[in-house]
Amino acid sequence: MNVSDLDPFGQGVARHNGKALFIQGALPGERVDVTITDDKRNFSQAKVKRRLNDSPQRVTPRCPHFGVCGGCQQQHASIELQQQAKSRALARMMGSRETPAEVQEIISGSPWGYRRRARLGLNYHAKTQTLQMGFRKSQDNELVNIHQCPVLVPQLEALLEPLRECLSGLKAVRRLGHVELVCADNGPLMVLRHLDALHDTDRQKLERFSHSFGVALFLAPDSETLTAVGEDEPCYHSDGLRLMFSPRDFIQVNDAVNQQMVARAIEWLDVQPTDRVLDLFCGMGNFTLPLALRAESVVGVEGVAALVAKGEYNARHNSLKNVTFFHENLEDDVTRQPWAAQGFDKILLDPARAGAPGVMQHVISLAPSRVVYVSCNPTTLARDSEALLAAGYQIRRLAMLDMFPHTGHLESMALFERI
Known part of the structure; x- marks a missing residue:
């Protein structure tokens, strides 16, 4: 099977029996043996059994969780290939089949360390008596226990292990929902969703973590309530303006x-x-x-x-x-x-x-x-x-x-x- 294109979701595209075949993990220019996993009227999906050659635009994924974590789909492709594939897809959608639109510009920044906001699921694993903290698997609700995440801004990635250690030591470790990390221009913040009222000793541990790592702490006992433990209001700058926001407000990642x-x-x-x-x-x-x-x-x-x-x-x-x-x-x-x-x-x-x-x-x-x-x-x-x-x-x-x-x-x- 000859792969001719890459779709925006990181799937290689080939033709099979007159219709599009989407192949997870394959890149343009590669020849692959595949197993059909889903055969529909207008397209099919497949997974790679064997790759016969490597595309020159194949790169080694930087994250050890890639392929299991559902957060990223394209770390195996060069950033140039990713951008080209997305630009081609946009041109097709904005034009006609005969005359694709022209994408004049790609607006980009660093492909790594760019994400200033992340929501991490929390799950206490009773059998091993450990706290899992991470993102969901692709097409699955199971958590991937994340230890590093190179798309996070470095200030947030550096918090992953000490935060896991802090949360693991709470009395409420079995009753935590999720934690959200945001890197504001005036420092990082965390929002902890807890399902039961926190014991005083837990609050003290969280406050010590907050002070030790310079993280503004917000507690969320439910989806509506947000309690700031401290006085700093997060902000970011745009065009010389200082914009204040709440941790739950939408800001561009x-x-x-x-x-x-x-x-x-x-x-x-x-x-x-x-x-x-x-x-x-x-x-x-x-x-x-x-x-x-x-x-x-x-x-x-x-x-x-x-x-x-x-x-x-x-x-x-x-x-x-x-x-x-x-x-x-x-x-x-x-x-x-x-x-x-x-x-x-x-x-x-x-x-x-x-x-x-x-x-x-x-x-x-x-x-x-x-x-x-x-x-x-x-x-x-x-x-x-x-x-x-x-x-x-x-x-x-x-x-x-x-x-x-x-x-x-x-x-x-x-x-x-x-x-």
């Missing part, structure tokens, strides 16, 4: 790519001092606040109330008075929402994986000269872009965002300009 993404969006929108800009699905203002440094006024609309409150707080904290945030569900009828009747020169959208079908027609009716769409799902980007193209917009720029190297996540951004 890859800081280097986020910084470039924000700068590119501002550049593509060509924001002028007289512009009124609309930022839909704005979160806590990752784009909104940098846009406000350049525009006459910016409106941010977001469906999560806590993020709207944090955006307003950060606007005040950074002395930005030309920003207005609205808490609105953008899947509802947006034409009745208070921001909808305003006029806007430029629009930015950064929706979740479901895309923005509920607002596309209203975006068109507002007739902005430029639209930047930031996407974490190229399938919904392609779908939503059809409305803009049908309304007379053209794709002027298309970039692949390598936000999650070694994984199957394909993120992108596109600039649409009215003809």
Whole structure:
């Protein structure tokens, strides 16, 4: 079997009986003997029995857990091959079969030590009386006991073993849910989900760990409550602004790519001092606040109330008075929402994986000269872009965002300009 391509999920692609065959672990240019594991009408899946040659773009995975842990799928492929494969997939999805779109740019940072946030599952193994801490297996709920993770920022990777030792010594070790690690610009933090009230001695051990390793501690007895043990509020910087956030707020995991993404969006929108800009699905203002440094006024609309409150707080904290945030569900009828009747020169959208079908027609009716769409799902980007193209917009720029190297996540951004 000759492998001809790599899909975004790290599977080699071949042809078998007239249909696509996806082969886990195989790379383009390799010849492999395979076992078919799933044979469907339009495609099949297989695993490698024997590899007859190695692709020159095959590399040795850096992580000892690769192949078992479900976090990464592509550490066996060079970063150049990963980026090429994702760019080709994006070009196919954004164009037609006959005429793929052109991906003009790959926005990337370091392929290692980039991840500033991780959620680690915790499970006490009664038979061995040890605490397992790690990520889930691929297509399995079983935990992989992680001892190192080279995609984590070094400050977080260095915490893995001392954190495991600390948690293993708690009286509540059998009743822990998960631990989340975040590397804020003012230091790392951890959120511990515990299923029962913590004994005083456990709190003391956690506080000693917090002080010893300079980690801000947050305790979560349930999914709604978050108790800070200390006073530092986490923050990160974007375009010279200091943005405060709660450990449960969404922030982009890859800081280097986020910084470039924000700068590119501002550049593509060509924001002028007289512009009124609309930022839909704005979160806590990752784009909104940098846009406000350049525009006459910016409106941010977001469906999560806590993020709207944090955006307003950060606007005040950074002395930005030309920003207005609205808490609105953008899947509802947006034409009745208070921001909808305003006029806007430029629009930015950064929706979740479901895309923005509920607002596309209203975006068109507002007739902005430029639209930047930031996407974490190229399938919904392609779908939503059809409305803009049908309304007379053209794709002027298309970039692949390598936000999650070694994984199957394909993120992108596109600039649409009215003809």
